[in-house]
Amino acid sequence: MNPVALPASFQDAVITEAVKLVEESGPLADAQAMRQAMSLGTDAPGRIVERARILGQRLGLQAEVARGRAWAPWVLLGLVALIVLAGLTLAGNVLGGGQRQINVVVALASLLGLHLFTLLLWLAGLALPLGTFPASFGWLWLSLTARVAGGRHGQAPVLLRATTRLLARARLLPWALGFVSHAIWTLSFTVVLAALLFALAFRSYTLNWETTILDPAFFVRSVQLLGQAPAWLGFPVPDAQAVLSPLAAASGQRAWALWLTGCIVVYGLLPRLAFALLSAAVWALRRKALQPDLSEPGFQRLLARFETLAPRQIVDADPGAMPHGAPAHLWAGDTTDTALAIGFELPPEQPWPPAGLDIGTAQALRIDGSAGQRRELLDALARMRPRRVRIGCRAASTPDRGTERFLREVMALCGECRLWLLGDPVDAAARLRWQAWLADAGLQELGPIDTTEAVLHGAA
Template sequence: MAQPSSFLDATLTEAVRSIEETGPLEDSQAMREAAGAGTDVAHRIAQRARMLADRTGLASELARARAWAPWVLLALVAIIVIAGLSLAGNVLGGGERRINIVVALASLLGLHLFTLLLWLIGLLAPLGSFNASLGWIWMALTARVAGGQRGQAPVLLRGVTRLLGQARLLPWALGFVSHAIWSLSFAVVIAAMLFALAFRNYTLNWETTILDPDFFVRAVRWLGHGPAQLGFPVPDAQAVRSPTAAASSQRDWALWLTGCIVVYGLIPRLAFALLCAAVWRIRRNALSPDLSLPYYRKLIARFDALALPSIVDADPGSSPHPALRRLPQGDTTDTLMAVGFELPDELPWPPAALDMRGARAMRIDGSAAARRQLLDTLSQLRPRRVLVGCHAASSPDRGTERFLREVLALCGECRLWLFGTASDEARRRWHTWLADSGLDGLGAGDALEPMLQDWT
């Protein structure tokens, strides 16, 4: 039941998360490179995890585990087959050639039924019974062989079990391995028994000290109901009560015993193995980290902080922008205005150069009330020139466009100063936005002094 590389990425991601539960790893370079790996958040997180896994040795250990997994499984299967053959030999009685059918059934089906019951209960309530399953033993042995005593295979093991647990696939995945091994074991036992019973003469009977013979009559009839549906014979009451069955009845006893092993051992394990495989196919797409966990939310926030701001809330469509309106020169006064628009608190306003030119300064936070107050002031003063200072590292939007158009309509000339520290790309973004918004008629610049040379 191998998964594509996305499952391997998810395993490494969960393993890195397990490591960072004891303290964060140094990941500045990994964060920067992953931030440029596309816009998909899950892909960025997986890329970061791959880089950290390469650095910490998790990736190479996972590759070793994948290489060792089939060999460990084959070794485990070989052990189970040998155990099955040994159990079949014990049931067949060795040199005595006498088979107690009650002991045979208990030996062949007892542990199987007990572990199957634990697995079924574990589907409804996680009781920790899976830690003793053959599937868990296979995973643990693979981790031990691949990583040795000082490797990081336990971290990978936690990552895999977390993924399986989140997708509600843990009992089904481990159950598939366990049921498949049990099925192979029963197939070997049945084949060994049929071979021995076909070419050697055995005596099958039951023994008791305190039980009534009618108990065995009812038990044989009840247990034989399932095998009878498949054509296996069921010994009659007379054959059951007879302390030494006739030679003609020995064949019925042997086939009844074989039928019970097939119906109550092999068939349930095969059926549940197929069911586990079907559930795996249905739910395997859910094998991915839960990005709603606090650990991943912090990573997403860090990626957002690294991403360059982009122009938001852009007008849809390609409709032409309205023409810029401004006051005629004859309707303006000699007032000079300097407006700081949505500036961070750490940026001072107004700069000293504006104070020297006698500009009237205002600072607004972008709220509706502050904008109304500014527009009322502009409509009263009708300034000849207005300088609007915007934070260069911020992202322009439709609100910024509406504000600039409203200011320009109430003055003779408006210029835009991109204020504060920002990257060249951020400043180019503003100039591109001005052109796209039809505001390229505004004078926009990054340096204050050149913009104020002709302002008196």
């Protein structure tokens, strides 16, 4: 993970990651976005974020995020309402309806069974790669919010993938989804306990257990074992006589009721509340790690492209100048099978393309060096991503800062680039002057070449 603090907010991180996911299916026309981001004068990582913001506006990502934020509380409120209703229904079933009898074994299994199963799954997911926890309330809330906010044809699926990828990379996915799930379970147990205590306080119930094949001593040991932790909080534990008696006295019924309540508090409510608080604490500690990984190839290519757009202060020979960095290129897998021959700042009488160039295998373009024509050419190169480019320059010309910057910009948008010196013939002194200038500018790999045959052999 790159240590640079990239985005200013979690939304910026999601938008940046989402744009990267969109570009995995094909590059976007981003020449204008690159120049706008470059004009801000921030560092390279900040420019990546700004580029993503500009492209995100065009793709509608920010609008989708805004709709998601608006719908998220309502979706969560709907889930909470369903959980509260389910908790009340479950409490009514445990209380036995109009029969006024509670089977404590069935009550514990009903109230704690699913809770314990999902809690164990979540704990296992902290150490094992269990994906996105599709069975949790947190994942259900996130998915429903994305579906309601974006529908089937919006950008919500991309934003959902970007969010989960960021959370997983920061090791926050189980904690973020777990917080929502634990909070909902905590609310559910609160509702169940409130309904249970209200009914037990104002109505008379008979609590017992039933079995056909189990030894009654098993229930005595189970009640005592399960009652140890609630006993630390002051909840009573029924003695063996109360457990074995099919119809315990009123005091025994009170002990049964408080024992059942204590088990729900200790084994249901408190673990969920504790893990919800722990999840919130982990989120607060790790949220700074919610950043796209700048070491990935896609971001590295963007950093290289921004580097080529940066203004340079070195062109002419300077004995005290620092050495240039290696020129940037597109990776071979990112280019198309296209070859270009570009005439750069050629005099009007210079024919272009030369008569010996086979245009059937190479496209020929010509620019006069003006800012407008340069922008149009660079935009075209960004779309075409050619594999090979040959740049024709007049050998008698003197290279300058503008020439170097143009060469570097073209190199960053193609796979291979060579300089083609034009003259009839090319003067040896001119060729040596260009070679010395290329070496001083750190562009030795450009050549130069000075024959049409070499161009055809290497480019077209």
